[in-house]
Amino acid sequence: MNTQTPAAVHVDRLMTMRFLPMLFSHDYVRAEHNVFLYASRFLTSYDGCEWSFVALENGGGFMQPGGDKWHFSNPDNGAEVSLSAEAAGIVITSMVLNHRSWFYDRHDEPELCEHYCERFRQLTGFISAHPEYSAIYRALN
Template sequence: MNQSGISASNTTITAEVVSENQRMDVLPALFGSAFMRGENLITGYMRNICAGYTGGYWDFISLSNGGFYLRPDMEKIELSIAGNGFHEEVSADAAGIVVTLYALNMLMWDSADSDRQELLNHLYQQSEKLKDYAETISEHSAIYRAID
């Protein structure tokens, strides 16, 4: 996989699957010191918003702007988010971006309630990098409706 798009700043952002030997570096780069909780949040959110998700392999996706997200190894995914009325079939990329943004958001709230300013800043930057990429793909409006 190698996708690319143009962000709001007119910079091309590319995405590619992280190789097997580099996977151990992705979660700390994405979630900082909260990497173990971040991974659990992603799979937990997926279980909550996708009735068809029963676990499985996830691709780790690296963005050329320094961002990351996790993508479930599924074709089309039906997401249903009761809190905002979102119910739609999306690609694995869109679903992965949604649950990664949810996990980053939860970790930011947790960090804001503590003295972990460095972690909060890191998570915020990762969230912004992922949103910059999300704006460049064809399903950007579905992603933003899902996280609204």
């Protein structure tokens, strides 16, 4: 079992145009919109902000909201956790990847479904060694 955390690198301005299609495939416009919708639903006091992109060494990545700390609240699972901006971005991106994979599984688009499943697996591999993994898993479960 690999216990080493994959490297996370903030994407520079030259790579931002390639990041969203890499993360979300040709569905990137809808998926990015989902990220913003999920943030407004689950991040207390979110009203828009600049997001940065983080690429993982294992080929995955996530979007990260600006700011330092965010309060995540999910009445569906009772989660109330304080997260760093990085952890908040991981949680929101994970939720979107999961949602989009189910959507495409049910709409007979196996290539997109598999793409989202792979990105979700890559991100959960990163979560397992993250310093805030307990809070991240609490938010996601």
